[in-house]
Amino acid sequence: MCGIVGYVGDQQCAPILLDGLKRLEYRGYDSAGTAIYDGAGIDVRRAVGKLRNLEKAIDEAKPQGSVGIGHTRWATHGRPSEVNAHPHLIGDVAVVHNGIIENHLALRARLVERGATITSDTDTEIVAHLIDQRVREGADIEAAVRGALGEVRGAYALAVLSAKEPDRLVVAKSASPLVLGLGEGEAFCGSDIPALLPYTRDMIFLEDGEMAVLERGKATITTLAGAAVERAPQRIDWSPVMAEKAGFKHFMLKEIHEQPRAMEDTLRGRLDRENGDIHGLEIGLSDEDARGIERVYLLACGTSYHAAMTGRYLIERLAKVPATVEIASEFRGRDPIIGPGDLVVAVSQSGETLDTLIAAKEAKSRGAKVLAIVNVIGSAIPRAADAAFYTHAGPEIGVASTKCFTTQLANLLMFSVWLGRRRGALDADQTRALVEDMARLPHLMRDVLLGTRQLVANLAKRYNEARDVLFLGRGMSFPIALEGALKLKEISYVHAEGYAAGEMKHGPIALIDSSVPVLVLCPKDPWYERTLSNLQEAKAREAMVIAIATEGDEEVRDVAHDLVEIPEVRTELTPFLTVLPLQLYSYYVADFKGTDVDQPRNLAKTVTVE
Ligand code: AGP
Numbered sequence: 001m002c003g004i005v006g007y008v009g010d011q012q013c014a015p016i017l018l019d020g021l022k023r024l025e026y027r028g029y030d031s032a033g034t035a036i037y038d039g040a041g042i043d044v045r046r047a048v049g050k051l052r053n054l055e056k057a058i059d060e061a062k063p064q065g066s067v068g069i070g071h072t073r074w075a076t077h078g079r080p081s082e083v084n085a086h087p088h089l090i091g092d093v094a095v096v097h098n099g100i101i102e103n104h105l106a107l108r109a110r111l112v113e114r115g116a117t118i119t120s121d122t123d124t125e126i127v128a129h130l131i132d133q134r135v136r137e138g139a140d141i142e143a144a145v146r147g148a149l150g151e152v153r154g155a156y157a158l159a160v161l162s163a164k165e166p167d168r169l170v171v172a173k174s175a176s177p178l179v180l181g182l183g184e185g186e187a188f189c190g191s192d193i194p195a196l197l198p199y200t201r202d203m204i205f206l207e208d209g210e211m212a213v214l215e216r217g218k219a220t221i222t223t224l225a226g227a228a229v230e231r232a233p234q235r236i237d238w239s240p241v242m243a244e245k246a247g248f249k250h251f252m253l254k255e256i257h258e259q260p261r262a263m264e265d266t267l268r269g270r271l272d273r274e275n276g277d278i279h280g281l282e283i284g285l286s287d288e289d290a291r292g293i294e295r296v297y298l299l300a301c302g303t304s305y306h307a308a309m310t311g312r313y314l315i316e317r318l319a320k321v322p323a324t325v326e327i328a329s330e331f332r333g334r335d336p337i338i339g340p341g342d343l344v345v346a347v348s349q350s351g352e353t354l355d356t357l358i359a360a361k362e363a364k365s366r367g368a369k370v371l372a373i374v375n376v377i378g379s380a381i382p383r384a385a386d387a388a389f390y391t392h393a394g395p396e397i398g399v400a401s402t403k404c405f406t407t408q409l410a411n412l413l414m415f416s417v418w419l420g421r422r423r424g425a426l427d428a429d430q431t432r433a434l435v436e437d438m439a440r441l442p443h444l445m446r447d448v449l450l451g452t453r454q455l456v457a458n459l460a461k462r463y464n465e466a467r468d469v470l471f472l473g474r475g476m477s478f479p480i481a482l483e484g485a486l487k488l489k490e491i492s493y494v495h496a497e498g499y500a501a502g503e504m505k506h507g508p509i510a511l512i513d514s515s516v517p518v519l520v521l522c523p524k525d526p527w528y529e530r531t532l533s534n535l536q537e538a539k540a541r542e543a544m545v546i547a548i549a550t551e552g553d554e555e556v557r558d559v560a561h562d563l564v565e566i567p568e569v570r571t572e573l574t575p576f577l578t579v580l581p582l583q584l585y586s587y588y589v590a591d592f593k594g595t596d597v598d599q600p601r602n603l604a605k606t607v608t609v610e
Pocket of ligand 1: 301350605
């Protein structure tokens with residue numbers, strides 16, 4: 001995990017590095033550090049804990065200089081401590097790194113044999129030694145980095161500063177994200193786009209196996225083997241304000257409320273209301289391809305997996321294509337039977353989740369076509385896929401994913417309708433009706449957020465002492481129940497389980513007593529009657545039942561202790577609305593508990609380890 005940032009220009013770089021690290025803190029927050037060339041040598045500052053500790057250290061030391069690198073860490077090798085924090089300074093060379101060097105133990109042994117003193121437990125320090133060795137033998141910094149990387153195996157995004165050549169940074173990438181930014185007389189690097197957005201919108205995405213020398217206003221890219229690479233910067237249209245809190249207490253709350261806007265942006269240009277169809281999907285499939293698909297395979301992790309599970313229902317219901325969904329990390333190890341004729345849809349907010357990336361590559365190597373549904377443009381998964389169908393949620397900073405979940409649902413729904421129409425599973429009238437209903441989504445979501453916010457906050461306050469919480473749903477509400485439980489677990493640290501409502505009687509019902517709130521998703525849909533029976537079963541065991549149900553449902557009102565209403569919509573749209581009160585519920589429980597909502601313990605926004 002970890003976040004890296006670098007600057008070369010004429011401005012004082014400490015504030016720029018700190019600002020970039022603040023935007024990257026979601027990637028890791030157990031320690032942080034900077035290395036700045038101050039005219040005489042490299043000044044390194046490191047601090048354990050949140051970034052404010054580093055900020056304090058820098059405030060006291062006031063390092064001066066206009067070329068530097070910074071890092072925020074999420075420990076993989078070695079516990080969080082100052083000695084394990086980056087940058088690692090060996091001789092004249094400072095290194096920051098995101099990723100894992102797989103052969104670091106063998107390299108460490110070799111270095112020790114040759115007399116090197118290694119002070120930290122990290123794999124990164126090994127790389128710094130390998131580079132420093134070459135610099136001491138007379139290599140320039142670019143050649144030294146190239147040579148060192150020839151010895152390492154694994155995943156890395158690296159930024160390297162040498163006191164011998166203080167007008168440049170050398171960066172390199174393999175399997176971990178790295179973006180370069182170009183400004184007037186300055187150049188930047190960072191682990192993602194928001195880190196650089198306040199300074200430039202002209203960005204270059206480095207590919208795996210490439211390195212670059214950053215100088216003032218210039219990035220010279222080569223392959224690791226030394227071949228020149230020409231790549232023009234892309235203009236990124238995210239505004240810096242999109243990455244700020246905009247007056248909300250937490251990014252998560254802001255992002256929950258941004259969902260109507262994110263939905264509008266994601267649907268824009270894709271709903272063809274004039275012809276009652278879906279168009280302009282960047283899915284790299286012709287109508288003929290659509291008819292040839294034998295099976296759809298959805299792969300994802302975490303919240304994106306819950307979106308993929310919902311996608312399976314949508315694809316089977318609307319396009320009548322068999323669909324399978326699988327946790328990406330489980331896919332690789334079981335020698336999956338997959339090949340030409342199968343379409344793999346890899347769903348990921350970050351586009352960098354290593355498990356999903358590996359699974360997508362594995363599917364592709366077996367001949368399947370891979371479509372990426374991703375939020376971060378130019379990230380690794382879309383680059384590895386045959387086509388990228390982006391959600392337009394904007395940057396998501398809160399570790400708990402919210403707006404990216406609902407926009408993933410939107411892309412999966414648009415894809416299912418498009419596919420269903422092309423395969424003859426939907427006729428023109430059905431398609432037109434779906435398109436019209438989808439166009440109402442932003443407005444409906446806004447109503448649900450504003451209409452349920454206070455009620456859900458009150459419920460969260462009332463039940464926030466509960467030690468266990470159950471979420472139940474059937475059919476398309478089952479993945480939403482799982483998502484509700486995941487949200488609550490990750491930000492409030494309350495034990496929560498999501499179950500298929502019909503499965504409750506096969507075991508989980510034993511957990512129920514009067515201390516357990518049970519949130520039941522029971523909108524008017526094909527599973528309604530049976531879910532209602534399960535709700536009654538929970539109530540009969542004295543659970544505190546909170547129902548998320550359709551407006552005007554008197555039957556549910558009579559049985560449930562508490563009722564959160566959503567407008568009546570067609571079955572395919574219910575997940576977009578039922579998930580909103582669950583996101584709010586977990587947010588308010590966590591806020592009442594006073595947990596670190598945006599950066600919950602042990603988690604990182606982007607999981608680039610297996
Ligand atoms: C979401 O709230 C989680 N933080 C996590 O489960 C996340 O969805 C998962 O790590 C997958 O990330 P991705 O969408 O970036 O691939």
